[in-house]
Structure formats: structure tokens, C-alpha cells
Amino acid sequence: MTRILLIGYMGAGKTTLGRALAKEIGVEFIDLDQYIEQRYRKSIADIFAEKGEEGFRLIEQRMLHEVCEFENVVISTGGGTPCFFDNIEYMNRQGTTVFLDVPLERLFIRLSIARSKRPLIKDKSDEELRTFIKENLDKRLPHYTKATHTFVADKLEDRTQIASSVEKFIKEIMQTR
Ligand code: S3P
Numbered sequence: 001m002t003r004i005l006l007i008g009y010m011g012a013g014k015t016t017l018g019r020a021l022a023k024e025i026g027v028e029f030i031d032l033d034q035y036i037e038q039r040y041r042k043s044i045a046d047i048f049a050e051k052g053e054e055g056f057r058l059i060e061q062r063m064l065h066e067v068c069e070f071e072n073v074v075i076s077t078g079g080g081t082p083c084f085f086d087n088i089e090y091m092n093r094q095g096t097t098v099f100l101d102v103p104l105e106r107l108f109i110r111l112s113i114a115r116s117k118r119p120l121i122k123d124k125s126d127e128e129l130r131t132f133i134k135e136n137l138d139k140r141l142p143h144y145t146k147a148t149h150t151f152v153a154d155k156l157e158d159r160t161q162i163a164s165s166v167e168k169f170i171k172e173i174m175q176t177r
Helices: 014-025 032-040 044-067 087-094 104-112 126-144 159-172
Strands: 003-007 028-031 073-076 096-101 149-152
Touching (some): 003 014, 003 087, 014 028, 014 159, 028 032, 032 044
Parallel strands (some): 003 096, 028 073, 096 149
8 A cells, every 4th residue: 555645845746746646656745735625625725724733633633534545546735734743753654654755956946936825934035035035944843854764856847857856756755665
């Protein structure tokens, strides 16, 4: 049974790599944020606006427990998922956890063009965004590094890079499990 859980900061490529990996190995792909949006019929931004971050984290944990029962899946989680409650310990029990490690500058480049749907960063200027990523990442790293595997995901910028990252992921993670 395959259950791979991708964790890492916003912009680390969890969805991009996860979708391509699932396709390549022939299993279903689940993106936790999209799953939450479908189950609640609401965008993540609206859930944050209505229930605050605390309310969102409770929903996120509940939905994580649902998707972690599914078999033969690649699951991409939200950037904050492993950093609240006992989520990372729970994920480690449920499947193969992989931290997608990406240098700060690459995260900044990716997020500066993709901040509008992300409530935690949508109103930040470039300078504020850079500082926020650095400080927030420092706080989150102790959680991320509890994953059983780490994969450097700095090359996901086009189709060719995604395909070779998937190949590398399979060699480094899947064949050594
Ligand atoms: C969050 C990351 C988002 C989403 C929510 C909160 C975070 O997911 O879950 O906006 O706390 O880092 P992505 O990592 O897919 O952007």
C-alpha cells in the first residue's frame, strides 16, 4: 500500500510535484487544501476570514484524518499542516512523510507571483514577504524536519524540470523505502 505525504513551506511545490508523482506511479492524488474547499464548499480564504486561523487549523486537522485513511495515494498537505497539534507525529504513523526542502530565495520567487490565494501572505509587500518567509520558516523547520525523508525540490519551474524531479524522487525515496 502506498501513502505518501508531502510537507513543506508554501511554494515548496507540494501540489506540483505531488500531482506529477501520483500520475507517474499510478495512484490517486489528493491536495488537502482542495479537499477542504470541496468538503466545506468554501475557499481557504473564506474559511480563514470566517473562522480565523484557529478555526481553519481545526478543520485542517479533521480533514487530514480523513485523507490519511485513503490507500494508494499521494497527498500534498498545506504549509502549516505539520506544525499544529500532533499532526506530524500522526502523519509519520500513517504514511511516508517527505519534507520538500527549497531554499528561501526560490520560495520567495515562487510566492511573490502566487500570493493572492494565500491568506497569510496576500497583503504583504515584497520586503514584508521576504522577512515573513524567513521568520516563519525558522519556526516551522523543527516540525518539517520530523518527516522521515527530505527531498530537495528546487527545480520545478517547467515540465522538463518537473519530470526529472519526479524521476529523482522515485529513485531517492520510493526505491529506498
Ligand atoms: C498555509 C498554507 C496554504 C494553506 C493555508 C495556510 C500555511 O497551503 O493551507 O493558506 O499556513 O502555510 P499551501 O502550502 O499549499 O500554500
